[in-house]
Amino acid sequence: MILATLWMAVREILRNKLRSFLTMLGIVIGVSAVIALVNIGEGATAKVKSDIGKLGDNLLIVSPGAGRRSATYTPAPLFTVDDVAAVRREITGVEHIAPTAGAQQLVVWGNKNHQSGVTGTTNDYLAARGYQLARGREFLPTEQASGRAVCILGTTIKNELFGASDSLGSSIRVGKLSCLVIGELQSKGQSGMGQDQDDLVLMPLRTVQRRLIGDPGINAIFLSAKSAQITSAVERQLQALFRQRRRIPPGAEDDFSVRDMQEIAQAMSSATGTLTALLGAIAAVSLLVGGIGIMNIMLVNVTERTREIGIRLAIGALARDVLFQFLVEAVVLSTLGGLIGIAAGLGMSWSATRALDLPFLLQPEILLLAFGFSAFVGVLFGFLPARKAARLNPIEALRYE
Amino acid sequence: MTPDAETSTNVVEFVQLSKIYGKGDAEVRALDQVSFAIGTGEFVGIMGASGSGKSTAMNIIGCLDAPTSGHYLFHGVDVGGLDRDQHALLRRHYIGFVFQGFNLLAKTSALENVELPLVYRKVPAKERRQRALAALDSVGLSNRASHVPSELSGGQQQRVAIARALVTSPSLLLADEPTGNLDSRTKVEIMRLLVELNERRGITIAMVTHEPEMAEYVQRVLLFRDGHILREASPDALRSSTAPESRPTAP
Numbered sequence: 001m002i003l004a005t006l007w008m009a010v011r012e013i014l015r016n017k018l019r020s021f022l023t024m025l026g027i028v029i030g031v032s033a034v035i036a037l038v039n040i041g042e043g044a045t046a047k048v049k050s051d052i053g054k055l056g057d058n059l060l061i062v063s064p065g066a067g068r069r070s071a072t073y074t075p076a077p078l079f080t081v082d083d084v085a086a087v088r089r090e091i092t093g094v095e096h097i098a099p100t101a102g103a104q105q106l107v108v109w110g111n112k113n114h115q116s117g118v119t120g121t122t123n124d125y126l127a128a129r130g131y132q133l134a135r136g137r138e139f140l141p142t143e144q145a146s147g148r149a150v151c152i153l154g155t156t157i158k159n160e161l162f163g164a165s166d167s168l169g170s171s172i173r174v175g176k177l178s179c180l181v182i183g184e185l186q187s188k189g190q191s192g193m194g195q196d197q198d199d200l201v202l203m204p205l206r207t208v209q210r211r212l213i214g215d216p217g218i219n220a221i222f223l224s225a226k227s228a229q230i231t232s233a234v235e236r237q238l239q240a241l242f243r244q245r246r247r248i249p250p251g252a253e254d255d256f257s258v259r260d261m262q263e264i265a266q267a268m269s270s271a272t273g274t275l276t277a278l279l280g281a282i283a284a285v286s287l288l289v290g291g292i293g294i295m296n297i298m299l300v301n302v303t304e305r306t307r308e309i310g311i312r313l314a315i316g317a318l319a320r321d322v323l324f325q326f327l328v329e330a331v332v333l334s335t336l337g338g339l340i341g342i343a344a345g346l347g348m349s350w351s352a353t354r355a356l357d358l359p360f361l362l363q364p365e366i367l368l369l370a371f372g373f374s375a376f377v378g379v380l381f382g383f384l385p386a387r388k389a390a391r392l393n394p395i396e397a398l399r400y401e
Numbered sequence: 402m403t404p405d406a407e408t409s410t411n412v413v414e415f416v417q418l419s420k421i422y423g424k425g426d427a428e429v430r431a432l433d434q435v436s437f438a439i440g441t442g443e444f445v446g447i448m449g450a451s452g453s454g455k456s457t458a459m460n461i462i463g464c465l466d467a468p469t470s471g472h473y474l475f476h477g478v479d480v481g482g483l484d485r486d487q488h489a490l491l492r493r494h495y496i497g498f499v500f501q502g503f504n505l506l507a508k509t510s511a512l513e514n515v516e517l518p519l520v521y522r523k524v525p526a527k528e529r530r531q532r533a534l535a536a537l538d539s540v541g542l543s544n545r546a547s548h549v550p551s552e553l554s555g556g557q558q559q560r561v562a563i564a565r566a567l568v569t570s571p572s573l574l575l576a577d578e579p580t581g582n583l584d585s586r587t588k589v590e591i592m593r594l595l596v597e598l599n600e601r602r603g604i605t606i607a608m609v610t611h612e613p614e615m616a617e618y619v620q621r622v623l624l625f626r627d628g629h630i631l632r633e634a635s636p637d638a639l640r641s642s643t644a645p646e647s648r649p650t651a652p
Contacts, residue, residue: 004520015508311504314465315518315565316493318486395465398504 009329013336020333023297026290027337027377028344031370034283035345036352038366041276043349043358048268050359051189058095058225059128059261062087062238066253076255078217083245087221091237093230098125098222101208101215105175107201109161116157118174118201120208121222126185128224136168136183139204147206149174152183155198174201175212235260284373290337291377298330298385309389310397323390330382331375338374342367411477412573412605413439413462418471418481420457431457433628434471439607441572444599446616447609449625456577458625459609463496463575464488476572493521497566501578503558505550511537511561512546518569536568537561540594556587563594567604574598576608580615592618 013020064076084099102119119125123138136152143150151174158167167181188197209216223238225231238258246255302309309322317325346362353360420432432454439445449455460466461473464480465488473481480491492498497518505514515533524532537543540560550558559579566574576595580588596618598604608619616622624631 004526307504308506311506312517312521313489314463314492314498314504316489316521316569318489318521320486321521395460398500 005325005328006332008325009332012329013333019297023294024290024333024337024340026293027287027334027374028290028341030283030287030290031338031341031374032343032345032348033286034280034370034373035342035366036348037279037283038276039345039349039361039363040352040356040358041272041279042361042363043353043356045272045276046359046361048272058228058231059130060223060225060231060235060238061220061259061261062223062242062256063220063259064256066255066257077246078215078219079221079256080218081216083242084218084221086241086245087223087238090241091223091234093226093234093237094223095226096124096128096222096224098122098128099205099218100125100220100222101205101213101218103175103208103213105201105212107157107161108173109167109170112161114157114160116154116199116201118151118203118208118212120203120205120212122205125202125222128222131188132186134184134186136181138183144204144206147204147210149177149179149207149211150182150204151179152185152202153181154185154200154202155187156196157199157201158184174203177207177211179203231260287373287377291334291381294330294334294337294378295381295384298326298333298382299388301329302326302385302389305389306392306397306400309392310394310400313392313394314398319390322392323386326386326389327379327382330386331378334378334382335371335375338371341374342370345370410441411438411474412441412443413607414472414474414477415458415461416472416474418461418468418473420454420461420466421469430628432461432468435628435630437623437630437633439573439605441605442599442603444596444606444618444620445608446619446622447607447625448611448613448616448622449631450611452627453625454628455609455611455623455625458623459575459577459607462573462607463498464491493518494569495572497569497571497574499559499562499566499574499576499579501581503550503555503562503582505558505561505565507551508549510547510549511542511553511564514550514561515565515568518565522569532568533564536564539567539598540564554587555583556590559583559587559591560594563591563598567598572605574604574606576606578610579608580610580612588615 062079064078066076079099081099084097087094088097098121100119100121102117104115105118107114107116107118122144126132126138133152134155138152139150142148151172153161153167161167161172162170167184170181171178172181173179185198185200185202203212205218223234225234235258239254242256242258243254248254312322312325313319350360352358415435415437418432418435419430422429422431435454435458447455447458457466461468461481464475464483467483467488468481471481472479475491475495480488483491498504505511506517512530512533515536516529519529519532534543534546537546540563542557542560542564545553545557545561550561553561559582563574563579574595579595580591583591592615595606595608599606608615610616620635622634624634
């Protein structure tokens with residue numbers, strides 16, 4: 001009986017293909033909009049997350065100054081080598097620790113030059129920030145201890161100065177310092193905020209402090225926690241340690257800040273999540289409009305087929321049989337529209353994510369949701385016309401011209 | 402609710418049955434205290450001018466309408482007070498309909514049209530097909546099973562409609578002006594088919610018609626006028642009296 005009703009509904013829909021298609025169009029557009037918007041939104045969120053992840057997993061940055069929370073900027077003292085030693089000694093759960101000192105410097109090789117950020121640091125910097133060596137080697141302990149002028153180049157500056165040719169073993173000029181290139185980094189691309197993460201020159205910390213800046217201070221300490229779960233615990237420890245070491249009285253504001261990349265990642269992804277929800281709501285409205293379209297056509301349908309309904313009632317159909325028949329027809333229409341919409345939405349989001357260079361994330365639950373919702377729309381908006389059909393008086397329906 | 406043909410020889414019995422439409426000044430007594438019976442295996446003609454009450458009687462016999470007062474016994478069971486769904490079940494299981502306008506589903510093959518009542522009886526698809534083919538065969542249309550109504554002549558369409566009415570083996574076949582839309586040659590063809598079904602298969606038939614010449618095919622005529630049965634007569638008696646409707650009479 002259910003199968004027969006289903007078959008009847010499909011035939012009725014195929015009988016008037018153009019009208020059926022136009023009826024479905026509202027649902028098709030609604031569902032495809034939902035699928036496309038949500039998929040593209042998810043892709044964008046994933047991209048932002050992975051970009052922030054590229055900054056370094058579990059990364060914490062300790063820098064002097066109160067950060068963005070402070071209303072007034074007061075110069076705060078830089079960190080010292082002793083601070084770094086204290087962190088190494090007293091904080092648990094730290095995997096890598098990389099003190100940095102840096103400045104913008106003009107970097108010259110042959111007749112080419114490029115303004116770039118020069119960072120003095122340790123080998124831990126690579127691991128903490130998620131860089132990898134493409135070629136060459138890291139700093140040797142002796143180079144770090146003696147402050148030798150060696151450097152590792154990021155992809156951007158390497159390409160600016162050397163193009164496709166080999167940079168290893170060349171001597172470049174960094175500021176007033178002549179410096180041997182010992183390694184090249186793999187590209188990390190842009191950060192979530194659009195910064196070029198490949199435009200940097202790494203040198204041993206001591207080299208930068210003594211020979212480039214002439215100041216033993218440390219601008220920032222990059223740390224990576226052993227796992228993402230303990231980053232906030234490490235953050236609290238750091239806060240306590242530095243308050244103590246910098247002798248900040250209770251109640252006074254920090255004159256340093258500890259930033260957590262996960263925090264930033266969450267902030268960014270919740271922003272894109274809000275956008276996704278908003279777009280989803282707009283799409284849901286279009287589904288509603290699609291449902292009203294179905295109701296409209298089903299009402300016309302019932303009027304047109306009054307005589308048929310009369311025949312069915314006369315030969316023994318119960319009111320609920322007729323109700324069921326028209327309801328099934330509406331649901332088949334709407335779910336068919338839903339399926340077409342899902343296909344169209346996937347097509348749209350696939351090409352859009354390709355065009356925007358976003359990851360294409362297939363979400364089965366959103367497909368199911370869209371399908372279920374279109375079926376629900378069919379039931380909701382098919383009910384009124386179906387009830388109208390079921391309530392027809394068979395005598396009058398048979399007489400209807 | 403399960404009328405048993407064994408317990409009563411009357412398929413249909415009206416007892417002091419009235420049907421009133423409207424209220425107050427607009428009140429119309431479509432049927433007024435009407436009593437009659439149709440026995441098992443009879444072929445009865447229900448005749449009368451339009452507005453005589455014959456269509457109302459037909460609707461009540463067919464359980465499409467309920468009486469205002471009095472009793473309608475179907476196989477001896479009072480079904481006048483049943484609700485809409487119970488009436489539908491009675492139609493589904495015991496009554497076959499043939500209409501003036503054929504009332505076949507358009508763009509649907511003859512076979513599927515005949516299968517339709519079986520769909521509502523939840524007969525499995527395979528058996529449905531067999532029985533529908535057998536019914537089409539019994540009206541001589543087994544070679545037109547796959548044709549849609551628009552490809553069939555009026556007479557053929559009415560045969561499909563008769564097959565549809567018969568496929569459930571109903572205990573009562575109701576024919577509402579079955580020849581009204583047909584030419585005179587086809588009329589004869591359809592009437593002969595009905596007579597044959599009545600005589601060979603013993604199917605009880607009630608036929609509404611306003612054409613006096615159709616009366617010669619039936620065994621008995623109920624002549625309606627102004628909501629009353631003017632007279633019950635054999636077709637011969639009816640034919641011998643001239644133009645019964647126009648004759649002034651007392652009930």
